[in-house]
Amino acid sequence: MDKSTGSADQTFKTGAEELFADRYQLVEKIGSGGMGIVYKAQDVKLNESVALKFLDRPAIPGSLAYDQFIQEIKLARKISHPNVCRIFDIGDHRGQLFVSMALINGESLTALMERVGKLSSKQAIQIVRQLTDGLKAAHDQGIVHRDIKPANIMLDQLGQAILLDFGIARAYGEDGREASIMMGTPSHITPEMIEGKTISCASDIYSLGLVWYELITGERPFSGTTVELMQKHVLEVPRPPKVLNPEIPEAINRLILKMLEKNPSRRPKNASALSHELQSLEASTAVANTSDPDLRDDSSITMLLRERHRIEELLKARFRREISLLFSDIKGSTAYFEKMGDVAGRDMIRRHNDLLFPIIDRHHGNIIKTIGDAIMASFPHASDAVTAAIDMQRALYSERCTTDQSISIRIGINTGEALVEDNDLFGDMVNLAARIQSLANPDQILISRTTRDKTIEEKPELNAQQMGEVRIKGKQHRIELFQVQWTNADSTSRRWVNKTIFSGLSLGSWRIKVFLTAGCLSLVAVVPAVRHFVTQSSISFLFPQAEHSRIVARRSNLLRRLEQRGILVQDLTDLPQRLGELEAALTQGNRRTANRLLDGIEEAVERFTVDRPFIDQKLRRYNQLLSQIGNRLEEDNLFRQRQKQIMAAIANDDFSAANALLNQQFRQIASMQTTP
Numbered sequence: 001m002d003k004s005t006g007s008a009d010q011t012f013k014t015g016a017e018e019l020f021a022d023r024y025q026l027v028e029k030i031g032s033g034g035m036g037i038v039y040k041a042q043d044v045k046l047n048e049s050v051a052l053k054f055l056d057r058p059a060i061p062g063s064l065a066y067d068q069f070i071q072e073i074k075l076a077r078k079i080s081h082p083n084v085c086r087i088f089d090i091g092d093h094r095g096q097l098f099v100s101m102a103l104i105n106g107e108s109l110t111a112l113m114e115r116v117g118k119l120s121s122k123q124a125i126q127i128v129r130q131l132t133d134g135l136k137a138a139h140d141q142g143i144v145h146r147d148i149k150p151a152n153i154m155l156d157q158l159g160q161a162i163l164l165d166f167g168i169a170r171a172y173g174e175d176g177r178e179a180s181i182m183m184g185t186p187s188h189i190t191p192e193m194i195e196g197k198t199i200s201c202a203s204d205i206y207s208l209g210l211v212w213y214e215l216i217t218g219e220r221p222f223s224g225t226t227v228e229l230m231q232k233h234v235l236e237v238p239r240p241p242k243v244l245n246p247e248i249p250e251a252i253n254r255l256i257l258k259m260l261e262k263n264p265s266r267r268p269k270n271a272s273a274l275s276h277e278l279q280s281l282e283a284s285t286a287v288a289n290t291s292d293p294d295l296r297d298d299s300s301i302t303m304l305l306r307e308r309h310r311i312e313e314l315l316k317a318r319f320r321r322e323i324s325l326l327f328s329d330i331k332g333s334t335a336y337f338e339k340m341g342d343v344a345g346r347d348m349i350r351r352h353n354d355l356l357f358p359i360i361d362r363h364h365g366n367i368i369k370t371i372g373d374a375i376m377a378s379f380p381h382a383s384d385a386v387t388a389a390i391d392m393q394r395a396l397y398s399e400r401c402t403t404d405q406s407i408s409i410r411i412g413i414n415t416g417e418a419l420v421e422d423n424d425l426f427g428d429m430v431n432l433a434a435r436i437q438s439l440a441n442p443d444q445i446l447i448s449r450t451t452r453d454k455t456i457e458e459k460p461e462l463n464a465q466q467m468g469e470v471r472i473k474g475k476q477h478r479i480e481l482f483q484v485q486w487t488n489a490d491s492t493s494r495r496w497v498n499k500t501i502f503s504g505l506s507l508g509s510w511r512i513k514v515f516l517t518a519g520c521l522s523l524v525a526v527v528p529a530v531r532h533f534v535t536q537s538s539i540s541f542l543f544p545q546a547e548h549s550r551i552v553a554r555r556s557n558l559l560r561r562l563e564q565r566g567i568l569v570q571d572l573t574d575l576p577q578r579l580g581e582l583e584a585a586l587t588q589g590n591r592r593t594a595n596r597l598l599d600g601i602e603e604a605v606e607r608f609t610v611d612r613p614f615i616d617q618k619l620r621r622y623n624q625l626l627s628q629i630g631n632r633l634e635e636d637n638l639f640r641q642r643q644k645q646i647m648a649a650i651a652n653d654d655f656s657a658a659n660a661l662l663n664q665q666f667r668q669i670a671s672m673q674t675t676p
Contacts, residue, residue: 019044021093024052024100040103047459048381050088051103053165054096073099075143076166080366082321082420083134085154085164086380088364101164102380105157109150109211118218121248127153128212129278130161135208135271138166139201146199148207149188150214186229187220191262194230201270208274209259209267216252217244221260234262251281323378324385324415324451325430326365327437328356328392330373331408349373352407355399356392363388368425378425382415382454386462389413389445390486397443400561410444412437415451435472436481445484452482551586551594555579558602566660571618572604610655618662619646625669639668 019025024041027049031038036055043050073090080086086102109127119127131153138145145152145166154162190206192199213221221238222229238260242253255277261267268274330336330352337345349372356375360367363384365377379385389411396407414436416429432448440446447455452464463485469478562569569575578601585594642661649658 020052021091021098024050026052041100043100049103050100053099053101055098075141076138077361078141079138079143079166080378081134081137082160083130083162084137084166085162086364087166104154104162104164106155106162109153109155109161109215112155113150113214113218118245119215121216121252124212124215125252125278125282127155127161127215128208131163131208131211132271132274132278134161134163135201135204136275139204139270139272144199144201145204145207146193147185147188148204148211149185150211151185153211186226187222189230189233191234192264194234200264202264202267204271205259205267205269205274206261206264209256212256213238213241213260216248217241219244255281321420322415322417323380323420323425324382324413324454325418325425325433326360326375326377326379326385326389326411326413327434328375328389328409328411329437331410331442333373348407352396352409355395359391359395360388363391376425378418381458382413382451383458383462385413385415386445386447386451386455386464386484387459389484390462393443393445393486400557408442410437410440410442411446412440413445413447413451415448415454431474432472432479436479439470439481445486447482447484449480449482548586548589548591551591551598554598554602555582558598558605562605566610566656566663567605567608568663568666570621571614572608575601575604610659612650612653612655615650615655615658615662618659622662622665625666629669636668639665 020041023045024043027040027042029037030040030051036053039052039054041050041052042048070090073087077087077089085104088100088102090097090099092098131148135145143166145163147165148163152164154164156162188207188210190199190203192203210221213219221241222232222236224232238257240253241256242248242250258277259267259274268277330349333345333349336348340348352373353370353375357367360375360377363379364381365379365384365388368376368378370376377385377388379388392409392411396409399407412433412435414429414433416427416432418425418427418429436446436448446467447464455462455464464482465485467481467483469480472479559569569579578597582594582597582601585591585597642665646658646661646665649655649661
């Protein structure tokens with residue numbers, strides 16, 4: 001297929017032969033309007049279908065309107081709610097501004113109204129309630145839609161109402177007023193927009209009132225030319241919807257008219273206030289129904305039970321969603337706070353969050369909450385959660401390799417249905433996700449079977465190894481867990497472990513299970529009514545190869561951290577001797593001694609600081625070397641320049657800089673000594 005169409009002076013081609021912005025394969029045009037053209041596209045980077053909106057008349061880059069628009073889209077990306085279309089990204093490719101967002105399969109509210117004419121009060125209030133919930137998520141973050149109309153509302157295949165185009169209206173005009181006048185649909189524009197007054201959350205309430213009016217009457221409250229419509233929005237009071245449809249309950253009639261007040265201060269001030277009004281309206285309707293004489297006969301209990309079942313189904317349809325939930329926390333944070341103090345601990349968590357939050361956002365995640373060092377984030381797809389977890393672990397690993405920080409996290413992921421309300425999650429799947437995370441070891445990603453199965457469906461290339469079954473408190477049946485591979489070491493450590501171990505071995509009255517976590521082994525032996533947990537060092541005799549590899553890896557990581565901090569082996573008085581003893585213990589196969597030596601070395605390195613006494617000691621060693629080589633480096637300008645810089649750094653108490661310069665001098669001296 002090779003179709004082309006244009007927006008402004010840009011042509012977009014569909015088909016497999018060309019990628020837009022080196023990322024998107026355009027599949028087909030699915031819509032167009034006053035703001036631009038919408039395409040169905042395949043995001044080849046994420047292997048996911050998305051909607052791409054190309055803006056027809058974008059603001060000029062560098063203008064106030066352009067900057068406001070970019071900021072508005074960034075804010076809109078933070079909105080995560082089932083009744084709001086998720087915005088993934090914004091781009092500018094060769095001067096063409098575009099927005100990528102979730103692809104919704106369904107029909108617009110405009111198409112629905114053309115097909116059915118009008119809705120019943122119950123159907124209409126259900127849609128309005130869902131739109132209000134979505135608006136509340138935006139208003140709570142100070143984000144105003146500005147252009148609510150049937151064309152910007154989709155109904156998905158489950159009948160859920162979804163708001164589109166948050167932030168898009170900012171693309172045009174130098175401020176919110178001009179943008180709204182230029183781009184607001186005349187039939188759904190607000191009085192304050194026409195008069196150039198401040199736009200607020202109450203502006204969205206007015207537009208939503210216009211939509212509700214049309215849903216239950218089949219007509220718009222005002223008609224006429226563009227100029228006439230604007231005059232009527234500012235000056236004319238609409239006919240009560242009950243005049244057009246006598247079946248409308250009086251309470252709904254009053255609320256719609258309140259939403260259409262000319263003065264914004266007389267409307268519900270935001271979606272939260274409207275939500276309270278809707279709750280009161282629904283409650284009064286329920287009371288009216290239960291006072292009906294028909295409900296007082298022998299069948300009243302049956303009818304109430306039916307009504308209860310209907311309400312439960314509505315709640316399920318509105319609030320229950322299938323999501324993947326990720327929990328993570330930092331290894332040893334409590335000890336860190338106790339040792340380093342609250343300020344240092346808070347700074348450590350800030351660095352952790354600054355590193356991981358963008359990763360979660362990049363994988364379409366929504367951070368539900370943070371509690372201390374813990375993160376709780378939801379994802380629309382299991383593969384999003386798993387790839388985010390992999391990138392989180394890799395980012396922290398890279399951080400450890402390039403700095404002297406050693407933050408490690410453990411991650412647990414579960415997939416299932418949860419109740420979503422006010423950007424929070426409730427349900428059994430949430431509790432299970434937290435339990436799975438608590439079972440993980442540092443640097444490990446544990447996932448449930450549901451998450452693993454969903455991930456394989458979405459991205460078969462992601463590798464998850466079976467870990468066995470565990471008993472979780474409160475669960476009748478054992479839960480099967482899988483470990484996600486994110487380093488080559490994960491697969492290497494498994495090559496020599498027979499998978500039958502994980503199913504459990506029966507030895508008389510004993511049941512033994514071996515779990516492999518992040519390349520390390522843990523043994524759980526279960527005796528009738530007794531559980532005995534054996535530590536890694538206690539079972540090293542069972543798997544000497546794995547224990548030896550783990551010690552070597554610890555030693556390599558330690559030396560790498562020393563190098564990153566600018567500390568030479570000879571800088572620590574007895575470190576060369578300790579490393580020699582460690583090598584001897586490994587050669588002799590004495591792994592317990594090797595572990596003890598490593599523990600002591602790591603503790604000494606952790607306590608070590610680059611201060612004035614250390615620099616003075618290093619200078620003495622440096623001067624001794626200089627006296628041994630005589631004047632062989634006096635002619636080297638760079639060497640002499642560094643000597644001056646060392647003295648200046650010490651004079652300014654910049655001991656880290658002095659240490660780094662001394663290390664360069666030591667390396668040059670060593671190089672000269674080895675050169676014939």
